[in-house]
Each structure stands twice: as structure tokens, then as C-alpha cells.
Amino acid sequence: MTTTAQPLTRPRGESAPPGGRRSLRRTTEARWGLLMIAPLGLGLAVFYLWPMLQTFYFGFTAWGPFGDSTWTGLDNYLRLLADEKVWAALRNSLAYTGLVLLGVPLALVFAVLLDQRKLRGRGLFRTLYFLPVVTMPSAVALLWQYLYNGDFGLVNQALATVGVAGPSWASDPGTAMFALAAVGVWMGFGYNLVILMAGLQTVPRQLYEAAAIDGAGTVRQFVSVTVPMISPTVFFVSVITIINGLQMFDLVYLMMPPGSPALPATQTVVHLFYQKSFVQNDPGYGAAIAVLLFAVIGLLTVLQFRLQRRWVHRG
């Protein structure tokens, strides 16, 4: 389950190999090509494909504590269907993903602002926005835990100056998911911003000039030129954001201790998977949960590729 997506533009005009001498050269070339990608391919096969296949297999087994597994057929999946915790975790994961997806339009607006040539210190802003991406998640989680602290947190201290008594943001079941998603948006913001800015730079300037001549203002230019022209980039960013969102683990693990009243409201599928597999010594059931998540991510991604035909502009 890596975060790979299909390339958005495929080289066109690649025709079938013609016969004769060229085909021989092509075969040699192909051999060399295979040899070149072998290290990566082997790595993928050993560390991704093989474990994936094994996960599918182990989903149908029960594990003894010291590695011996026995075939139990559909037991894990039947248990999964009846397990309220699994569905709660899936709802939490979807809610989290939906919330972090709201960060995409926000990143788009900021990307356009940072793309303005008139803006001074663009490089500084870009660096600042990108910093959270390269910061260790554990440091990020710790920092935000302090900010969200109900008694001493900076957020509530700021609210107190305007006479509002804030809740314990990260440990109140009513606010915790929003608190978590805010950190998620903050962490992923810089990455989305960089990709979207790269997309903006591919939009031909003439289009804006033409639009300006037609009398379009800044907002109209944004809606009618920018948005359709970089919709393929927005699509890419959305796909990655959804996949990353559904794989959410570290922030929950770090910010929601086992006794947190907010844990049931924020426990994600991957956190539940971790708990079952590695804490409660039930890797067979954990594998079944992982397969469920795989199916959900696969389904949503296919759905997005179907739906994109309606809104993604292809020049």
C-alpha cells in the first residue's frame, strides 16, 4: 500500500516495435532495462508484494504466540463483520480523511498567493510552510498536545483573552477528531502546496493575458483559468491525501494515550490493526483488518479515477 499513483501524462505516439534489426536491438535494450530496474523490482517484490500476499493468506489464519499459524477459513472475517470496533474505526478513518481533504482547497488558495511574482520573501514563506512536512511526527504530536492542553494550552490561553473557556481539545470526544485533523492538515499542507505550485507553473501565461483582455478580474481568472488548468494536479493531490488519510496511524498513537476519553472517537483502522496485531498478540485478525483497509482504499481510488472524468480538465 504505497502512495503511488499513475503518471498523469503518458508519453504519446509510442508505436509497436517494428520488425527487423531494430527489434533485435530493442530486445537487448529491454534486457538491459530489466537488469537496471531489477534492484528496485526485487526490493518491491520482497518488501511489498510478498508481504502483501502473505497478509492475504494470514487473514485466513489464527496465530499462536510463537509463529505457528493454523488455517481458520473465514473466521477472522466473520468476526470482523460483527466487531463494532472495526466499523467505528472505519468511520473514524473516513471522517479524518474527509476533514484533511478540506486542506486541499486551502492549499490551492495559498499556492496561488505564493505564486504571485510581486510577493516579497516567497522563498521564506515556502520554506516555512514546508517545515512541518520534514518535522518528525512525534515532535509535531508533542507540540500540539501542549497547544491543546485544556488547562495550560496556548489555544485556550488565547481564547481566555476574549473570555472563552475552551475544552480539552485533544481529549474531549467532541473536539478530538477536529483537533487531530487540524494537525493532519498542518503536517500535509506544505507537501500539497509544493505540488500545487509546480502545477501552477505549467499554466501558460498567455491564457491569463487573454482572459485579462476579455475583461476577467483576479477571481474570475482563478475560477476560469487556474482551476481547470491545474485540475489534474488537484486530482493527484486529492488521491494522495485520501490514501494517506486512510493510513493515519502516528498522530493517534502519539496523541491519544490508552486512557484518553477521546480514543474511541479517534481510533483509526491502522491504529486498531496495530493494537490487535502487536499489542494483543492477534496478528491473524490484524491481517484481516489490513485487508479490509486495502479494499476500502482500492475502492475509493478506483471511484476517484472514474469520477475524475467529470471534473478533471485534460488539455
Added chain:
Amino acid sequence: MAGRLSCLIAGALVTALAGCGGSGSSDSAGPVEITYGIWDVDQQPALEQVAAAFTKANPGIKIKIQTTGWDDYWAKLKAAATGGVAPDVFWMNGSNIKLYASNGMLLPLTDKRDLSVYPKALVDLYTYEGTTYGLPKDFDTIGLWYNKKLFDAAGVKYPDASWTWADVQSAAKKLTKADGSVYGIAAALNNQAGFYNTIAQAGGYVLSPDGTKSGYDQPATIEGIRFWTDLVKNGVSPTQQQMTDTEPTVMFESGKVAMYYGGSWYAGRFNKNPSTKDTVDVAPLPAGKTKAVVTHGVANVVSAKSAHQEAATKFVDFLGGKEAADIVGKAGSVIPAYSGTQQAWIDAAPQFKLKIFIDQLDVSFPWPGSKNTPAWMDEEMPVLAKAWTGEVTPEQAAATLAATMNSALGAER
């Protein structure tokens, strides 16, 4: 974002593989090397001394200490044990002993030994189906830590051995300030330092004595939980949300709560912290229907797959002896289990009444454990948190927990 998890797993695998080189050749003629797996780097220097003393007495046997941090220790050990390459001697705890013993991973220590030198609760903890599998190394018990300054300011008498639950409740009420700046007690949601003790004090139990059924549906067990939830409900403790945001230990250290049920392991920390060094002290746990305190401790065990079982057993006996206990006690980080060697630990922080931790062994009971303890113990916190916040009653939480626990125990067989 899933990166951390995969790193965790990869890390465990890599260390497990790296550990494979450890114990190999079974050459009885030449010098033998025994590997010793531990998780606490703070205790390593003292144990190096113990190892040196052992090698001096047994010149043919060398000891190699392998320290793995707590976070990876069990994952790595399980992988190594599965592959038959666990260290010859390693640390065991109460949650895992039955898992390892019942799967034949540990060498039974069947020779005649004087086990009366160790606390009985600990000997019982490391006995599975009548056979001893580990010799106790150290132990801990729980005490009622209190802030003398806050007690003086509120004019409340310090806790002592005569205290009962009612004394805790009334003192907590008097110590709590209306403006929320001081709470009488931190009703921390914690099994070892909290509700396991009060459950036993109320006459209940977590795990039935035969280890097959949950005790959470027993009325007495529920009383032991209600002791804590009432303290929160009556406003004499911070709420569960406050205690999630800020650790109760930190609240106690900063003088925001006056009483705190905490383990003997806090002696070192409170002794080092200038804000607690001279302002806090400790008393025995107050009695409910009876006096009771949970005790837990680490034991040294021998791997059943060890290539040098004889030498490894010799080393475990040495670790379990008085000489080793004296060295460990002097280092001061844990209380040695061997009877009569604890004075050095007590003397390390003479201003605290640390002797109560050792005296309470008389009313101690062992840490509950089954073959797959984490399967049900891991469910305690999230379920009970709902009773702590008042979302459900203690009865409802206990009923949920009993059902979960019984099905987990059923899956063990």
C-alpha cells in the same frame, strides 16, 4: 504517515535478525559465553558488575549483556524465541511469564532452591502449574504519596497506616480548593498503581484464582472501581480529560494535587526533583475491607533452547543470590527481591518513609496474568475511561469488560 509503523516493524525485524548471531556453538570444553537479555539501560552498569563477579567465581563462563529498549524488547524476544535464538538468560515480567512458560520457551528450574528468601507473591507469579520458571530479581509495591505542604496548609493530618478509604475521601474533600487550583487527590486511571489495589481491598479480584474467568462482574470488584470514579464525580480529583492532557504524576509534582497513589519506582524521581524532594512523603495504601497491595517484579529466566543450559542456570542462581542483590540494591534504581538486601535502597532517600514499600509485602498479592494477558489488559483503559468520565456507570463498564475479558480468556484455551 504510516511510515512510523512500518519503521517500528522493520526495526523489530532488523534487531531480531541481528540478534541471530548471538548464541551459537555448543562447545562445553572451551570457555562458554552466556547472553543475558535485559531492557533497562540504567541497570546495565550494576549488572555488568554482577556479571564480572560471576565470571570471577566461574572462570569458564563469560556473560554478554544484550540491552534492548522496553519498546522493542518483547517484539524482539518473541521473534528470537520463535527462531530458537533467544538469549540464554533474560528478563521476564508478570504479563508474559505464562505465555512463555506454557509454550515451552523456558527451562523449568526444578533443582531444590530456597525460595523463601523472595517475596511469596513473586515466587507465585513465576510459578506455572506448580513449576518454578524464574528467580525474582526485584520488586515494586504501591504507596500513597502525599504533599506535606498542602496537608499543612489545609490543616489535615498526614496519612498513616491506620487510614481507610473513608479517610482518603474526607481528606481529599478538605484539601480540594474551590477555585480549582488544588485537588485533594489524582484519581489516576491506572491498573497497577490504582484500581488493581482497591479492587483487592474491596474483596474483589480481576482474574479468578484459577485464571479462567474475569472478576469484573463481581460486586466487590465494582466497588474497587467506584472508589475512583466517585472521587472524580465528587470533584476532589481532576477530570479524566485533565489527567489525559497532563500526567497525574506531573500534577502531583507541581503541587496541583495533594495525594497520589504511586509505585516505589517514584522514590528516585521525587528525590531528584527539587520541588518534591523535601515536600512529599509516602504512607501505606489505605485499607478498604482489607489491606492489599499489588506487587510486581522482574525475574531472571533461562531459555529452554539455550545451548548452555547448565551454565545459564548457574548464572540465574547467582543473579538470584545475595551477592548480586547487594550490588543491585546499592545501585539504587530498583528494590532487590532477596530478603534483607533492601536497606541500601531505603537509605538512598532517607527523608521518605520508603520502608513502607517493603513492609507492605505482608499484604501483597501478585500481578494478575494469564497466557495472553495483553489481550484483555489492553482493553481495561479504554473501557474504564468511560466510567471515569461518567459516560457510563462503573457497573456498565465492568460488565463490558467482563464480557470482553471472558471471550479473550476463552480464546486462550
